Amino acid sequence: MTEFKIHNTYGNKKEVFIPNDPENIKVYACGPTVYDYAHIGNARMAVVCDLLIKVLKEIYPRVTYVSNITDIDDKIIEAATENNTPIEELTNKFSKIYNEDMLVLGVQLPDLQPRATQHIDKMINLISNLIENDFAYFTNAHVLFSVKKYSNYGKLSTRTQEEQIAGSRVEILEFKDDPADFVLWKPSEDDQPGWESPWGRGRPGWHIECSAMSEKTLGLPFDIHAGGQDLIFPHHENEIAQTCCAHKFNKPQDYAKYWFHNGFVTVEGEKMSKSTGNIKLVNNLIKSIPGEVVRLALLSSHYRQPLNWSESTIKQSKNTLDRYYRFLYDTKDQETNEKKIETTSNKVLDALCDDLNTSLALAELSNILDNKNNQTKSTTKTQLLCAGKILGILGESPSKWLGYEDQGEKFDVSLIDKLIQDRIKARNNKDFTLADSIRIELNNMGIEIEDTQQGTKWRKK
Ligand SMILES: [Zn+2]
Known part of the structure; x- marks a missing residue:
């Protein structure tokens, strides 16, 4: 069987890919937060993951690819308010546009595309486990993850505690035990979307969404967790912490074995x-x-x-x-x-x-x-x-x-062929002025020509 090598961000080296189950390779990629059009940075992740899946499918009999839609997030709430549009309408609109745009880029739809709002139960369940296992605490209507209690925290991104705090765009909540702690659940105002929970009406933090959706759709452990490099910290670091602590896993690999990240676009x-x-x-x-x-x-x-x-x-x-x-x-x-x-x-x-x-x-x-x-x-x-x-x-x-089938534009192929032949004759006679004027004439007709070893070829511009 062909050997596949993958750079694993966890450990920062290229490794031979050894799947958990060669009969079914399981891959999860963090999908878009749907409140706006996708830019080419988003598209790079989708295209690179699509290529990864296509290659894995060449090697293995079955590949299950899951990529989520984040349809609840503070940015979505803001955009919905700004545009005076109901949240669901906004997220439905932009997830549809996202999928259509990616299809134009040859990106196949994932096998499953879970939406965060459909998995709130699983998130509540994970957060309850985290509180029970003493890795999370409830304060001021929020549930927070206690970073210092998880000894493997920072191993994916290889950041020190100071770097973690500096890089995490920490939410300023004065009631945190530690500035590095992150939100698992937060309260919702009456006019904000919310779900009933043991901690009152509220909504999940972003990181817990992926822990819940990946486990629910793929089971644990799965093989590859993918995303853009900007997600390594804090998003993926937090996902590992949440899942491993909720299930009392000893090693991060019990969540996902390989961490695959694509670079930025400038x-x-x-x-x-x-x-x-x-x-x-x-x-x-x-x-x-x-x-x-x-x-x-x-x-x-x-x-x-x-x-x-x-x-x-x-x-x-x-x-x-x-x-x-x-x-x-x-x-x-x-x-x-x-x-x-x-x-x-x-x-x-x-x-x-x-x-x-x-x-x-x-x-x-x-x-x-x-x-x-x-x-x-x-x-x-x-x-x-x-x-x-x-x-x-x-x-x-x-x-x-090549533009030969364009609707609405009729090309007179015999005229084009005749002009090309005339140009060849002119060139053979070293009448370059005539040859150039024929090229310009063709150009004005919307035809581009190219001189190749196999002769002159034309196409629609
Ligand atoms: Zn994610």
Whole structure:
């Protein structure tokens, strides 16, 4: 069986992946808090996790992927008040948009997408266990987790206590025993959403939501817990503390064995922020950029490294895909041999099995097209499609991708072919002025031409 290697944030090293049960791999990823459109930072997590799942599915017979929706949170309450919209309407709207946008990027829906508000009972149950086991305390209508009572606290993020406090954007509650303690349950005002609990009407803290939903949907322990790097501390550190202390587990691995985190996204070298106004929303991007281009751009650097979103990243991804689709169009009459798929895509899969080495995988994909082994076009096409399937690209119809099937725009193909032939003649006669004017004429018709070793090719701009 193919060996899969994964960088485990817990222990900070690359490890051979040994599942709890090879018959069913269980993965949980922290999903979006749904009160606004997703930006490319959110999308990177979804795309990287989708790739992880696709690779695991190549190796193992069954993969269960759970990614939640946080539909109760102070930011949601604020946004609902600001927009004068009922909370449920707001969260339904944005979870639908999130799923639709991710689908455009080739992200398959998780097998289960639990919503926090549907699992309040489980949260109350965990919090009760934590109080019973003396890891949590009730004060001023709040339930708080007592960080100093859990000796493994800080082991995931390898932060010292001082760093923990400095980095946790600690809620200022003067009645905390310790500034590092975090909220498990808080009271709700009459006009805020709330649920009855042993501690009065209130709502859960964010961290307990994921402890509850992951356990309820996957059972414990599960194999991989994923999320963006910004969630390592405090969110994931707190999840480990809650689950392990509620169940009196000795080691954090009794909750999740591998911790998988993707890096940040910057925009033209700058951090994305509301104040800079450079937040790139997926919903806007996909209006003008094909989903596969966005996906490939998001996979263009290793998932653990920062990714710089720039015009040149987009352009490069588009050019790469154009090249593949051009080949697939030119070989549209070639049969593919499905049986060969398993054996021929090994190099791309091997690269991905090494902690999702996408740079190497994409280089191997390019090697397939360069056809250094002088294989038949049919074999090359089979290999490309197979590798594309794992990477979640090359799923479009080549003629549609190249703009040949555009609705509402009629291209006079014979005229285009004639102009291209005229241009070739002009170039052969060294009449470059005429050749250039023909290129401009085609350009004005919305046609882009490219001179390749196989001749001049055209496509819709
Ligand atoms: Zn979470």
